[in-house]
Amino acid sequence: MGGERLKIILSLTPPLLIIFTLFFGGIFYGFLQSLGYQPAIGKYEINFSAYYNVMFSERYAKLFWTGLGLNLWVSFASTFLAAVFALFGALAIRKTFFAKTICNFIYSLNLPMPHLVVAVGIIFVFSQSGLLARLASQIGLIGSPGDFPVLVKDKYGLGIILAYIWKEAAFFFIILMSVLQSLGENFEELAQSLGANRWQRFRYVILPLVMPNLFSASIIVFAFSFGAYEVPALLGVIYPQMLPVMAFEFFLNPDLNARSEGMALSIIIAIIVMILVVFYFWLTQAKIRKD
């Protein structure tokens, strides 16, 4: 009995140590810095002025709130659309057998691609000097490449959303395929024999079955896209600016005092994501219990 317990403790200790020192240690240290505690430049006072500055000062308030709006819009839109695309993709090819392997391969090809590469790819293809713009002007659809609609580095974050859909749809797809595969077709055949039409089979049979996995994948994608830096840095405009990019600008500031603001903004991002994730979790748990 005692040996069992020791074994469990011993095997749990290394991962817990890593989690505590790296994750909580990092968060704690970041939080301290956000409160203005920076021994490297002789600042030991603790206060919330960095938070106030970021959210309410004349200098940053407008940037912050527009940035937050853009963040929410981009994360919700890209998570939702990527999930929808992946769902229909998975439903369409799970039954066809002849090109299934190839389709599968093509759909999941994006998965190992770094976000940075996808973002650069989006620039090459969709920017005003990109492939599509040149092609369209070449065949006379538009007068010059400059007439091409602004899809990259645009105010509404379309390029960023596009990159996330492109990238995250593959992630959703893999998860959905594995669920659908393991379900088999029995449920659907049963429903069909009971007279359910195509829409009813989707709405009342498939969707409830994949929903839990779809939801948990959405949480991951949402949290990632809310806090990620590289895609908005490459594909975003300088105003409105997504919050992670704004946070990084504070770190670029040669004035070391600005690091407190950068850290405060990072902590704000983390808190917002955590609140949304908890809310989302609560919502899905309630829904699953109800079903």
Next chain:
Amino acid sequence: MKIKLKFLTLTFISLFFSKLVFAETAPGFNSWDDVVKAADGGQVNVYMWGGSDAINGFVDDFYGVPLKEKYNITLNRVPLKGTVDAVNQVLSEKEAGVTGDNGNIDLIWINGENFWTLKQANLLYGPFAAGLPNSEFVAWDNPAVNLDFGRPVEGMESPWSSAQFHFMYDSARNNYDDMPRSYAELSNWIAENPGRFTYIRPGKGGFVGTRFVKQIFFELSGGHAQWVGPFNQELYDKWAPEVWKLLNSWEKDLWRGGETYPKDNAEMHSLFANGEVDLDFTQSPRGAGPTNTAGTTPPTSRAFAFYENMIGDFNYWAIPYNAPNKAAALVYANLVLEPELQAAQVQPANGFCCGWGISTAKVTDAAGKAAIAEAQNNLGDAAEDQDILAKALVSDIAAEYQDLIEADWEANVLLK
């Protein structure tokens, strides 16, 4: 006991005098010979922006070889994505309590904001610059040298080379003679070529854009001279509204209608190379030469400058407080100021980006003078006329303007 006391007194006296005699030598060393001896057989870890193969090659060939042969020092060049990476590493080392000679970085290629970050946090070794024998070639009385982005250098970094703001155009698309030569002419040019111009957003990481806007202050206010010296809020308040008015009047004719702006050199170059805009910025006295060689601008790109108010500045080498081999770092910082190596860095064929770090007039020996003369006659056709550049040269101004312009530009131009 008595002998011991006598010995101690003697030591103190000699220490006191050595301090006086070698007041200029870098801290921790008694003489330059002492430095060279301590550096013998060591390794110097040089952290520098590594985005240009030509610059990397130049450092390896022109510094690595003589360091090994003359001083028995091994050059270990560590390429960085941005200088701020080295700054953050030193900062982390300080926070982790890495002191003495236990750091990793011996030298950082640095200027402006990054230098200020390290100096502000007391993370630099020095003052050492005046203690280098070749410091005699440096124009320390020039505010463009002894102030870095308007902030005092105070011997905590030693110059390497220089740069000056001016413009590039593509000779395949435009003519040299049609290029604007002042901000007033640029205004007309923008109106006549809607959508073909933009500038780098003034802000962190985009100091070239800040510089572009600073120069407007000089032109509108009728000259650079009144801006030299300590920060003057009144003067700024008088002219800032005029500058924002001018920039806002351009907006509708800028690239993308001024809805967004490129945020650094790389974005600006790619807009120019893709043909989305017709003008680009350069900092090199060789004009479009370095970017043409690197392939970031079209090979037909050429340089031009306004006739007035083109800000020039210097870049430097700094030594972190915990550099593992300070002696070798000093030898390196001294070596790069050798007149013949300075001439080599200006020669286009050698691939380096920038201009003189020394004042060429201070060089008196024949070999150095010959090398300088040859380099000056050989800048390549992608460069602007050096006389035009020299006549337009002005120094940067007090550091306070930098932050103010960046914040106010955001409020009055971007967010308005």
